[in-house]
Amino acid sequence: MLAALAVTTLVYWPGLSGGWLFDDFPNIVENPGVQPSHASIATLTQAALSSPSSTFKRPLASLSFAANYLVGGLHPFGWKLTNLIIHLLNGILLFFLTRKLLDLAPRNTESGLVNATAAKWSGTIAASITAAWLLLPINLTGVLYVVQRMESLANAFVLLGLLGYVAGRQRMMERVPIPRPDAARRAWRGFLLCVLSVAACTLVGGTAKETAAMLPLYAFLIEWIMFRFRTTDPGQTSATSSASDASKTEWKVVAFFVVSLAIPLIAGLIWLLPKVMSPEAWATRDFTLQTRLLSEMRIVVGYIAWSLLALPHWLSFYHDDYRISTGWLHPWSTLASALILLLLVISVFKLRQRRPLVALGIALFLGCHLLTATIIPLELIYEHRNYFASFGLLLAIMPLLVVPGRSWMARTRQGSALLAILTWTALTAATAYAWGNPLRLAEELAARAPHSPRAQYELGRSYIIASGYDPASPYTPMVYPPLERAARLPDSSILPQQALIFFNARMHRPIKDVWWDSLIASLKRRKPGVQDESSLAALVQCARTGLCILPEARMQAAFKAAISHPDTDARIWSYYSDYAWNVMGDHSLGLSLIQRAVSDAPDEPAYHITLARMLIANGEFEQARKQIAALERLNIGGRLEGSIRNLRGQMPAS
Numbered sequence: 001m002l003a004a005l006a007v008t009t010l011v012y013w014p015g016l017s018g019g020w021l022f023d024d025f026p027n028i029v030e031n032p033g034v035q036p037s038h039a040s041i042a043t044l045t046q047a048a049l050s051s052p053s054s055t056f057k058r059p060l061a062s063l064s065f066a067a068n069y070l071v072g073g074l075h076p077f078g079w080k081l082t083n084l085i086i087h088l089l090n091g092i093l094l095f096f097l098t099r100k101l102l103d104l105a106p107r108n109t110e111s112g113l114v115n116a117t118a119a120k121w122s123g124t125i126a127a128s129i130t131a132a133w134l135l136l137p138i139n140l141t142g143v144l145y146v147v148q149r150m151e152s153l154a155n156a157f158v159l160l161g162l163l164g165y166v167a168g169r170q171r172m173m174e175r176v177p178i179p180r181p182d183a184a185r186r187a188w189r190g191f192l193l194c195v196l197s198v199a200a201c202t203l204v205g206g207t208a209k210e211t212a213a214m215l216p217l218y219a220f221l222i223e224w225i226m227f228r229f230r231t232t233d234p235g236q237t238s239a240t241s242s243a244s245d246a247s248k249t250e251w252k253v254v255a256f257f258v259v260s261l262a263i264p265l266i267a268g269l270i271w272l273l274p275k276v277m278s279p280e281a282w283a284t285r286d287f288t289l290q291t292r293l294l295s296e297m298r299i300v301v302g303y304i305a306w307s308l309l310a311l312p313h314w315l316s317f318y319h320d321d322y323r324i325s326t327g328w329l330h331p332w333s334t335l336a337s338a339l340i341l342l343l344l345v346i347s348v349f350k351l352r353q354r355r356p357l358v359a360l361g362i363a364l365f366l367g368c369h370l371l372t373a374t375i376i377p378l379e380l381i382y383e384h385r386n387y388f389a390s391f392g393l394l395l396a397i398m399p400l401l402v403v404p405g406r407s408w409m410a411r412t413r414q415g416s417a418l419l420a421i422l423t424w425t426a427l428t429a430a431t432a433y434a435w436g437n438p439l440r441l442a443e444e445l446a447a448r449a450p451h452s453p454r455a456q457y458e459l460g461r462s463y464i465i466a467s468g469y470d471p472a473s474p475y476t477p478m479v480y481p482p483l484e485r486a487a488r489l490p491d492s493s494i495l496p497q498q499a500l501i502f503f504n505a506r507m508h509r510p511i512k513d514v515w516w517d518s519l520i521a522s523l524k525r526r527k528p529g530v531q532d533e534s535s536l537a538a539l540v541q542c543a544r545t546g547l548c549i550l551p552e553a554r555m556q557a558a559f560k561a562a563i564s565h566p567d568t569d570a571r572i573w574s575y576y577s578d579y580a581w582n583v584m585g586d587h588s589l590g591l592s593l594i595q596r597a598v599s600d601a602p603d604e605p606a607y608h609i610t611l612a613r614m615l616i617a618n619g620e621f622e623q624a625r626k627q628i629a630a631l632e633r634l635n636i637g638g639r640l641e642g643s644i645r646n647l648r649g650q651m652p653a654s
Helices: 002-017 024-029 041-048 059-072 076-108 116-120 122-135 146-172 183-206 210-227 243-247 251-276 289-308 333-351 356-372 389-402 408-435 438-448 453-467 476-488 495-506 513-525 530-544 552-562 570-584 587-600 605-617 621-633 641-650
Strands: none
Touching: 002 076, 002 122, 002 408, 024 146, 024 530, 041 059, 059 076, 059 146, 076 122, 076 146, 076 210, 076 356, 076 389, 122 389, 122 408, 146 183, 146 210, 183 210, 183 251, 210 251, 210 356, 289 333, 289 356, 289 389, 333 356, 356 389, 389 408, 408 438, 438 453, 453 476, 453 495, 476 495, 495 513, 495 530, 513 552, 530 552, 530 570, 552 570, 570 587, 570 605, 587 605, 605 621, 605 641, 621 641
């Protein structure tokens, strides 16, 4: 186990010197909330509530980002090192959890490879599973992709909660040969440990990322397959208990899962279903609820191959070029994947008695994807969604391969397990090396996903950075091919066009009309997404600072295209207001646009602050006081005290 931790550190170390990537920018680099100048209740509260990734803000993850910034600024090394430490700690938790599950397995199996002999070697088998999980290539983004600390940190609490649940249930099922007066008390203490472990870790883990909400489901699957809601462990019967006790149901455990799993599930579906059935929920996506469900069947089956085979062209990080399923036979693999998933579900029930670890592993893998691969309108694919799910696959497979034995079959299985771990280690090491340099990574990912607009855009952006906006740089002519290729790819955001316009404007080169036409057409075609919004913000910022001379008519046409859709996001109104006020000099238009942003997002302090400043500049002091009053209502933990003080300082004495 120590060797696995050491090898994992060595494998990932070259990747720690890499840079920021993709969602790191809106969540960290361009998010002043997680960049406090000092630690105080106000600045930390501001950090905790600053995440743009979720309505629930993920405060624990954001606070960890703020801590990294206070220690080392925006240098990525320390942030990635923190991620690696969390990954290693997760490996330790996973080792102890796996060992407990291996110890339980022989008492829940009628036949098969996992028996009392395997339990004797549970430490070795658990270490093998942990080593494989730590070094799986599909788990790399949970470490080197800084923003996905949200995922790894949430799963730290998931693993801790499962460990506490299993320990509590083992205590509940203990039986001693001599009756003890505190036996009932010990059982209740065990139940209390179960309840606190699941409840507390779900709540705390959920402040890192909502995926921690799956903890009660994972605990239920362990209970159903390994403990079976029994009051007594049949392997621990004694003079004070009989084998018939094993058939008795532990009703307080049943009640616990009704409260912690069934009721929240029903309530969540009642709250969520009306939202996802609305067409507006899918307005920014290239898929509908139906085509998402069809596609996700192929994706979940694909995750199995991606986890275990881990071919580089599968693990391309960017998967925006994935073909969406439009019917059961379009493509044909949709139906085939549905049948595979059905067989996996059936196998959980069939193998529950004979090979509980296999059944549990499959159940945990499928259960992990119930949140992200069903009805919530998330993006279709992300590799980090397998951070916990891959543990389920390894739990199902590795004990069958690593179980001790001296026959040629046993040796073959053990050799296969060793070869797999060595292969995964080599693939992860090669990918981590690529992640150690932003330009090298961009070239690698573009080669892995030649039809991905995001991969091609990131390559062009990396060349822009390498060029330093120097026309004589050898990287300057390399900027255009990947960005123009990305702009031509179907369903691309306006990121490539924005980068081309930005690059030429910064170097005072002519901007092609086709770039503007493509950008505006894309904004008209569908409701802008987060990447489109950030692209418009970048153009506004460049124009406002005077670095870019952009044609006003084109910028206005772009914004009018962006706001032509129903339910325009408040950020678009805010960016348009910034451009109208600071670049066009049209204060009336700028004021009306920011008022629309405040109306659409009344809980966002930044819009109130901007509106108050504009009102003060216009001499509308009474209206400005109303915005300051709104900020005071939003001033949780004193996070807005500085802004409120500055605004009051600009007001005339009353």
